[in-house]
Amino acid sequence: MYAAERVGPSGRVLGIDLDDHEVTLPAHAEIRVLDAFAVDPEMLGGPFDVVISDMAPKTSGQRHADQYRSYELFMRALELATSVLEPEAHFVGKIFQGQEFEDARNAVREAFGKVRVIRPKATRDESYEVFLVGLGRRDVTA
Numbered sequence: 001m002y003a004a005e006r007v008g009p010s011g012r013v014l015g016i017d018l019d020d021h022e023v024t025l026p027a028h029a030e031i032r033v034l035d036a037f038a039v040d041p042e043m044l045g046g047p048f049d050v051v052i053s054d055m056a057p058k059t060s061g062q063r064h065a066d067q068y069r070s071y072e073l074f075m076r077a078l079e080l081a082t083s084v085l086e087p088e089a090h091f092v093g094k095i096f097q098g099q100e101f102e103d104a105r106n107a108v109r110e111a112f113g114k115v116r117v118i119r120p121k122a123t124r125d126e127s128y129e130v131f132l133v134g135l136g137r138r139d140v141t142a
């Protein structure tokens with residue numbers, strides 16, 4: 001999680017998940033319990049300084065199908081994020097690396113000034129999941 005003073009004046013951080021997770025969050029961060037594909041972005045409020053998606057599909061064992069479903073979740077998270085983020089704000093989204101990974105990275109590049117790929121140290125060796133980070137939402141109104 002980012003410190004509020006590093007993410008913008010309000011430091012508002014948004015996460016979304018189908019399930020309610022019992023985690024204690026600082027006052028500037030919230031997780032909304034909803035289906036990312038069903039929510040109307042206008043219902044999310046905002047603006048936010050960071051949107052974080054740890055969303056992932058239930059794995060089926062069919063690698064490409066799982067990667068594609070992860071890509072769809074990632075792209076939906078990015079779509080929601082770009083609807084609610086302030087200019088200069090940031091996005092972090094989990095994705096399973098696969099054939100669509102470069103499309104996802106390019107989509108982040110279009111919306112943000114910088115893109116980073118992060119593989120947390122705690123990630124299992126056999127896992128193909130990473131986080132794509134978009135830094136500095138481009139100002140689409142400028």
Ligand SMILES: C[S@@+](CC[C@H](N)C(=O)[O-])C[C@H]1O[C@@H](n2cnc3c(N)ncnc32)[C@H](O)[C@@H]1O
Nearest residue numbers: 016017018019021034035036037054055056057
């Ligand atoms: C890897 S788990 C991460 C859970 C949580 N962040 C944690 O660390 O315990 C993936 C999460 O994606 C969520 N998810 C899958 N599809 C979703 C959707 N359509 N909308 C919202 N959340 C979804 C699941 O509910 C699940 O909790």
